Amino acid sequence: MNQPTDQFSLSGDVVLCEAYGSGHINDTYRVVTDIGAQYILQRVNTHVFPNVHGLMDNIARVTEYLSARAETARETMHLVPTKDGAQFYIDDKGEAWRVYDFVENSVCLQKIEVPADFYECGLAFGNFQRMMADFPAETLCETIVDFHNTPDRFAKLKRAIAADTQNRAAGVREEIDYALSLEEEVSQLHRMRQSGALPTRVTHNDTKINNILFDRYSKKALCVIDLDTVMPGLAAYDFGDSIRFGAATAAEDELDLTLMRLDLNLLEQYSRGFLKACTSLTQREIETLPLGALTMTLECGVRFLTDYLEGDHYFKIKRENHNLDRCRTQFTLAADIKRQMSKLMQLLAAGVKQ
Ligand code: ADP
Ligand code: GN1
Ligand code: MG
Helix, strand or coil: CCCHHHHECCCCCEEEEEECCCCCCCEEEEEEECCCCEEEEEEECCCCCCCHHHHHHHHHHHHHHHHHHCCCHHHCCCEECECCCCCCEECCCCCEEEEEECCCCEECCCCCCCHHHHHHHHHHHHHHHHHCCCCCHHHCCCCCCCCCCHHHHHHHHHHHHHHCCCCCHHHHHHHHHHHHHCHHHHCHHHHHHHHCCCCCEEECCCCCHHHEEEECCCCCEEEECCHHHCEEECHHHHHHHHHHHHCECCCCCCCCHHHCCECHHHHHHHHHHHHHHCCCCCHHHHHCHHHHHHHHHHHHHHHHHHHHHHCCCCCCCCCCCHHHHHHHHHHHHHHHHHHCHHHHHHHHHHHHHC
């Protein structure tokens, strides 16, 4: 039988192809050949990313741009072409496959082990944004249209409530009311982008810590991965999504909500790294970073809630009510971010003066 790996220009013959990583969206495999070369093979989730051509064109252009500016090869992802020189391969079933060089001696963290890890994350995503600062953002395709369009995320939530296809809305009235109570506040960033009050940047848009590879030995951040959502966006999206995931005291699907808070020490670590590396930020952008943390957290909760109401067709779930559990952690965290908002603002303002 034809294997997707047969289509790519790999060094050696494949001896191992095993499931790898723990993303919510794509299927990832580690591939090893008889001469010890390693690769990452991914089946792109075309339900989530219908425009594979646009997506792969973005990734090819962004990785080439970063490679030309990087000091070492391990600082950026490298696509491996197919034997025909294409960036990806579509199999008989219409599935899309791509291959990257495996970044050797790298590790991926699912959670922060020591606070310095999060400083490294801030540096990595800050560097990414600064290195892309002169790239023409408007030439990138929107791989998921309206991805961080917060008002549109609310519109989708309201449609899911009205349709209530799974008869789940009555059971989550409290969550729905909480989300709607913050709609205006968290729609501000989008409106500032629309009015031109904030510059549109090339942003990563999915800045979880497991989208960074660290050097196995030095524990320094090496390389930003998972470039599917690199699109035009706001600096506050990348800052905010990192805080949402990395400065939280509990996992995204923790059941004991009393464990979920914002860790201000971790927020400070990340902010120092991000502000140090991302020298392209304007004063106004820096001032909007705390609102980015609230917005990304609430928006992510709204997305989980919408998916729960619609029957869990977007995010992979591993148990019943998984998306509802995820929604609840995000809303609990959003409430804590809101409680601590003045401290966040002070911290970021202090970062500016350093
Ligand atoms: P998803 O969109 O499903 O999150 P990712 O692109 O983030 O998929 O990849 C999933 C996992 O595969 C990552 O968390 C990381 O552990 C690993 N990975 C991805 N690309 C590479 C690479 N080039 N080198 C080494 N490991 C990688
Ligand atoms: C998804 O692919 P992954 O697991 O890095 C999602 C993000 C969410 C995140 C929540 C393309 O990220 O937007 O914030 O889950 N990616 C996409 O964990 O929707
Ligand atoms: Mg990922």
